[in-house]
Amino acid sequence: xxxxxxxxxxxxxxxxxxxxxxxxxxxxxxxxxxxxxxxxxxxxxxxxxxxxxxxxxxxxxxxxxxxxxxxxxxxxxxxxxxxxxxxxxxxxxxxxxxxxxxxxxxxxxxxxxxxxxxxxxxxxxxxxxxxxxxxxxxxxxxxxxxxxxxxxxxxxxxxxxxxxxxxxxxxxxxxxxxxxxxxxxxxxxxxxxxxxxxxxxxxxxxxxxxxxxxxxxxxxxxxxxxxxxxxxxxxxxxxxxxxxxxxxxxxxxxxxxxxxxxxxxxxxxxxxxxxxxxxxxxxxxxxxxxxxxxxxxxxxxxxxxxxxxxxxxxxxxxxxxxxxxxxxxxxxxxxxxxxxxxxxxxxxxxxxxxxxxxxxxxxxxxxxxxxxxxxxxxxxxxxxxxxxxxxxxxxxxxxxxxxxxxxxxxxxxxxxxxxxxxxxxxxxxxxxxxxxxxxxxxxxxxxxxxxxxxxxxxxxxxxxxxxxxxxxxxxxxxxxxxxxxxxxxxxxxxxxxxxxxxxxxxxxxxxxxxxxxxxxxxxxxxxxxxxxxxxxxxxxxxxxxxxxxxxxxxxxxxxxxxxxxxxxxxxxxxxxxxxxxxxxxxxxxxxxxxxxxxxxxxxxxxxxxxxxxxxxxxxxxxxxxxxxxxxxxxxxxxxxxxxxxxxxxxxxxxxxxxxxxxxxxxxxxxxxxxxxxxxxxxxxxxxxxxxxxxxxxxxxxxxxxxxxxxxxxxxxxxxxxx
Numbered sequence: 186x187x188x189x190x191x192x193x194x195x196x197x198x199x200x201x202x203x204x205x206x207x208x209x210x211x212x213x214x215x216x217x218x219x220x221x222x223x224x225x226x227x228x229x230x231x232x233x234x235x236x237x238x239x240x241x242x243x244x245x246x247x248x249x250x251x252x253x254x255x256x257x258x259x260x261x262x263x264x265x266x267x268x269x270x271x272x273x274x275x276x277x278x279x280x281x282x283x284x285x286x287x288x289x290x291x292x293x294x295x296x297x298x299x300x301x302x303x304x305x306x307x308x309x310x311x312x313x314x315x316x317x318x319x320x321x322x323x324x325x326x327x328x329x330x331x332x333x334x335x336x337x338x339x340x341x342x343x344x345x346x347x348x349x350x351x352x353x354x355x356x357x358x359x360x361x362x363x364x365x366x367x368x369x370x371x372x373x374x375x376x377x378x379x380x381x382x383x384x385x386x387x388x389x390x391x392x393x394x395x396x397x398x399x400x401x402x403x404x405x406x407x408x409x410x411x412x413x414x415x416x417x418x419x420x421x422x423x424x425x426x427x428x429x430x431x432x433x434x435x436x437x438x439x440x441x442x443x444x445x446x447x448x449x450x451x452x453x454x455x456x457x458x459x460x461x462x463x464x465x466x467x468x469x470x471x472x473x474x475x476x477x478x479x480x481x482x483x484x485x486x487x488x489x490x491x492x493x494x495x496x497x498x499x500x501x502x503x504x505x506x507x508x509x510x511x512x513x514x515x516x517x518x519x520x521x522x523x524x525x526x527x528x529x530x531x532x533x534x535x536x537x538x539x540x541x542x543x544x545x546x547x548x549x550x551x552x553x554x555x556x557x558x559x560x561x562x563x564x565x566x567x568x569x570x571x572x573x574x575x576x577x578x579x580x581x582x583x584x585x586x587x588x589x590x591x592x593x594x595x596x597x598x599x600x601x602x603x604x605x606x607x608x609x610x611x612x613x614x615x616x617x618x619x620x621x622x623x624x625x626x627x628x629x630x631x632x633x634x635x636x637x638x639x640x641x642x643x644x645x646x647x648x649x650x651x652x653x654x655x656x657x658x659x660x661x662x663x664x665x666x667x668x669x670x671x672x673x674x675x676x677x678x679x680x681x682x683x684x685x686x687x688x689x690x691x692x693x694x695x696x697x698x699x700x701x702x703x704x705x706x707x708x709x710x711x712x713x714x715x716x717x718x719x720x721x722x723x724x725x726x727x728x729x730x731x732x733x734x735x736x737x738x739x740x741x742x743x744x745x746x747x748x749x750x751x752x753x754x755x756x757x758x759x760x761x762x763x764x765x766x767x768x769x770x771x772x773x774x775x776x777x778x779x780x781x782x783x784x785x786x787x788x789x790x791x792x793x794x795x796x797x798x799x800x801x802x803x804x805x806x807x808x809x810x811x812x813x814x815x816x817x818x819x820x821x822x823x824x825x826x827x828x829x830x831x832x833x834x835x836x837x838x839x840x841x842x843x844x845x846x847x848x849x850x851x852x853x854x855x856x857x858x859x860x861x862x863x864x865x866x867x868x869x870x871x872x873x874x875x876x877x878x879x880x881x882x883x884x885x886x887x888x889x890x891x892x893x894x895x896x897x898x899x900x901x902x903x904x905x906x907x
Contacts, residue, residue, distance in 0.1 A: 202311055202325060206304035209329065213590040214300060217340055221296035222288075224595035226340045231638030232629030234342035235598045235646055236659055240274050241281045241298070241345075242291035242649040248278065256435040260645060260658020261667055262620045262689055263747040269439035270660035272346055275432065276383040291649055292599060295342055303340075306350035307332035310549075313353040314556050316360055318489045323559040323571065326579045327552050333586035334548030340590065347542050348388050351381035352549040355396040359418065363403040366413040375421030382429040387539075389429060391546050396422075398503060402496050439662070476501075479554035482561035490560040497553030504547035508540050596637050598646060605725045606650045609695070612722045613653065616732055619692025621653045622685070624713070625706050626674045629659050640697070656689040665756040666746050669804050672846045675709045679718050680854060683735055684847055688742045688757055691733050694719065698727025738850060741800075752812075759802040759848045761814040764878065768799030771849075773818070773874050777861070780897040784865040792856045793818065793876065795849040803845035814878050818843040822864050823871045825895070835871065838864050864898055872896045 211218075217226035225234045240258075247255045258268040280301055285294040311328030315321065331353070336344060358374035381392040400418060404411065482494040555578065563571035613619075623644035641659045648655050656670060666688065673684050685691045694713065702710050713719065714729070723730040737743060745758020754760050774792040781787040795801050801816040819842055823835040843859050864870055873893040 198321075199308065199312065202328075203304055203308050205325075206307045206329065206332070210300065210303045210332075210590075213587055214303075214340060216591070217595065218296065218300065220595045220597075221300075222290050222293040223599040224292075224597045225296070225342050226595060230341060230343040231596050232642060232659060233346075234596075235292075235638060235642035236271060237274065237342045237345050238292050238295040238598070239642070239645040239649065240268070240272060241277060241295050242285075242646070243268065244273060244275060245278055245282050245285060246649065248282075258658075259648065259654030260660065261664050261670075262654035262656050263743050264664040264666065265747055265749065266435050266439045267658065267660060267664070269435045270662040270664070272385040272387075272661075273383075273432070274345060274385055276380040277345055277348075279380070291646065295345070299340060299342055299345055302344070302348055302350055303332050303337070306348070306353070309350050309353040309357065310552055313357045313360070314552075316357060317493050317556070319493075319556050319560060320563065320571070323556060323575045326575050326582065327556050327559075330555070330578065330582040330586065331548060331552040333582060333590060334552070335544035336542070337548075338586050338589035339592040346385045346387055347391065347545055348384055349545045349548065351377065351384065351388060351392045352395045352546065355381060355392055356399040359396065359399050359403050362418060363406065363408060363414050366410045366417050368417070371417040371421050374418065375424055378422060378425040379428055382425050383432060387542055391543060394503065394507065394543075395500060395546050395549060398500055399496065402492065402499075406492070475551055475554055475558075478558040482554070482557040485565055486557060486561040487564055490557050490564065493553055493560065494557035497550045497555075497557060500550030500553065501547045502550075504543040504550060508543040508547070598638070598643055600643055601647070601728065602726060605728055606647060608723050608725050609651045609653075609730060612730060613651070613693065616722060617692065618653050620656050620689050621648070621651075621693040621695060622656045622674065622691055623647075623695045623697070624674065625697060625702050625709070626657065626671070644695075653693065656685065656691055664746070665750050666758075669756050669847060675706070675713070677709065677712050679716055679735075680856075682716055682718060682733065683738075684853075686733060686735050687737050687739070687850070688746065690737055690743055693733065694731040696729040696731065700727070742848075755802045755804040755815075755848055757804055757848045759800045759804075761802050761812050763814060764797070764799055764801070764816075768795075768797035768801070770797040771795050771801075771876060773876060775872070775874050775894060777872065777894060777896065780899045781863050783863055783867045783898050783900060785863050786860040787863050789820075789859050789861050790856065791818065791843070791859055791874065792854055793845065793849065794854040795851055798851055800851070801845075801849040803848050805844060816845060816849070816876060816878055818845065819875050819877065820859075820861050821873050821875070822896075823873070825869045825871060838866075838870070867898050867900050870896050870898055 214226075225231070243258050244255065247258075255273075256266050256268040260267050277298060280298040281294050284297050285291065288294050288297070307328040309328075310331040311324045314324035314327060319327075331349070334349065336347070337349065354377045355374070358370070358377045362370045362374050378392075378396070381396075382389040384392075404415060408414075476498070479494050479498045483491050483498065486494060559571050559574055559578075562574055621644075623640060625640060627639040627641070629639040629642060639659070641657055644655060645658055657667070657674070670685065670688065673681055675681075682691075696710055696713065699707060699710065713731070714721075718733060718735040719731040720734055721729055722732050742757045742759070745754065748758075750756060750758045752761075772794045776790040777787060802814060803816045805812060805815050819840055821837055822839040823837050825835065839862060841862050845855060846857060847855055849855050861872075871893045872895075
């Protein structure tokens with residue numbers, strides 16, 4: 186009889202708090218939610234925000250239709266495991282999937298999912314502080330401040346990759362499990378831990394560190410059944426970690442390809458957490474104030490207050506060390522701090538390239554420290570002082586963080602009418618679906634103001650609706666063959682288009698309207714429309730849908746890319762071996778305007794044709810190393826023999842290796858532009874090209890030579906001083 190009204194009042198208090206938080210965030214976010222069906226709030230990360238939307242949309246679609254193909258996201262086709270190149274955001278489907286069912290709009294569902302994380306994180310922090318003994322008003326204010334902590338304002342969709350709401354939820358679950366070590370509370374802790382670990386790998390690491398700190402604090406607390414608590418917590422955490430490991434198996438497979446590709450990992454964009462927690466010039470003052478007040482609460486507070494203060498200070502201290510600037514905090518107090526720890530140096534954690542995201546964990550520690558400071562103020566100075574400090578904190582949060590939340594710079598990611606997608610679906614249903622390429626291709630960081638975030642991510646959102654795979658696609662870790670495809674994304678002619686078809690089975694090309702092409706690329710659009718193996722099938726508001734009528738000459742490269750290439754083959758899958766005699770036939774043409782300047786760079790047009798019976802392996806993924814079996818061209822500059830010294834062999838004064846951009850199949854011509862380094866001394870030179878396998882010292886000629894050209898090298902024009 187006694188417990189029922191207590192539970193009812195507790196639930197009522199939680200409900201009212203949740204409603205209050207929701208209304209506050211509605212007021213702060215109305216400008217963002219008003220355009221949430223087509224845009225992101227501020228586009229703080231205009232490349233990765235639509236990637237997050239794509240991941241959520243693809244995972245929802247795969248789980249509902251083909252769960253066995255979950256990690257085979259249809260981007261960078263035909264490569265497999267493309268979801269393993271980024272996060273899976275699996276547990277976020279709990280919010281995203283039902284919202285999508287209501288809205289049928291991936292971008293709107295993602296925006297609403299992000300919006301809901303704000304009141305949830307605020308409410309979770311408030312409940313933790315109340316459980317620790319905080320008063321209602323300070324707990325409410327600090328919960329609001331925590332939800333608007335590091336990175337959280339202004340809102341952007343990239344925040345779904347490192348949610349802060351699991352930190353207080355895990356801590357609260359551990360606190361409750363320590364109080365009553367029961368199977369039910371173990372299950373609750375295990376469920377929250379699973380959701381945190383399956384949210385994202387960044388969230389998993391950050392939450393694991395925060396949960397580990399809190400678990401040690403609970404374990405050190407004097408209370409009965411310590412061994413039972415430890416056992417139950419270990420079982421729950423072990424089950425959650427095992428599930429994470431099982432889900433991560435495709436990532437381990439993909440990691441091997443990443444290592445073979447030589448993609449660099451390690452810290453990027455390190456910035457002091459002080460600049461992330463308080464984004465203004467007084468950040469040092471704020472940090473010193475919080476830390477010193479926290480130390481005061483640790484000394485003068487009650488037992489529960491000291492526990493909260495110690496947990497907060499320890500959390501911030503650990504977070505700052507993991508972020509790479511741990512010594513900064515204690516140096517302000519004249520305390521020597523041990524060196525920072527490089528978490529990205531741990532095998533398997535190379536993906537943690539942005540350690541400053543531990544600011545999320547530091548924000549959690551700051552919230553705990555602030556709660557301890559207010560509790561100590563109430564204990565030592567009285568309720569009015571605590572209330573005044575809480576009001577001051579609320580004003581600071583409202584002005585500093587609420588103002589940041591109200592920033593409004595939306596970036597539009599849905600840039601075509603629904604009738605375009607509908608027309609694509611109708612046409613491809615009639616003529617056959619297949620891989621599609623959207624042009625112009627603009628890299629994620631080169632889209633300019635008109636197309637911030639580039640065109641690639643926008644085509645990914647569109648593919649969720651028309652359902653066809655993309656031959657390109659933005660992700661965190663790219664497949665080996667992607668650089669070669671990027672070199673061919675503007676098919677000027679039938680041969681260049683055929684190369685894309687041979688490697689990707691390209692079936693469709695979607696051209697953006699002419700006004701979305703730059704002055705330097707609009708000619709590419711006109712050239713593409715003239716290719717005879719392309720047929721226009723639809724035109725909608727300036728968009729052109731073209732069908733590719735040619736087919737791959739062989740499935741060799743497509744099958745190799747799908748299976749996954751390694752260092753025994755090129756990026757396209759051609760074996761890296763010595764060519765047979767039947768394959769070492771070809772021709773080479775060189776066109777170089779003259780005269781040229783000494784010690785400069787001359788533009789040359791080179792056409793190489795494979796006249797043999799085998800494929801020439803030429804693409805190299807690792808730029809820093811060369812495989813001895815790669816086919817390369819070599820430009821040689823030789824001095825012309827002096828007439829007064831007959832029969833003198835000409836001397837090679839300069840030799841330059843030229844890497845080809847594509848494996849050459851039999852009968853295929855390959856044209857490319859090259860910048861040839863000219864000799865340093867003016868004079869008459871003989872320029873010749875040869876093709877072969879190997880380095881200079883172990884060159885194996887393929888018997889392909891070009892007619893030598895006599896080139897006049899003149900003095901470089903002097904540069905007049907300004």
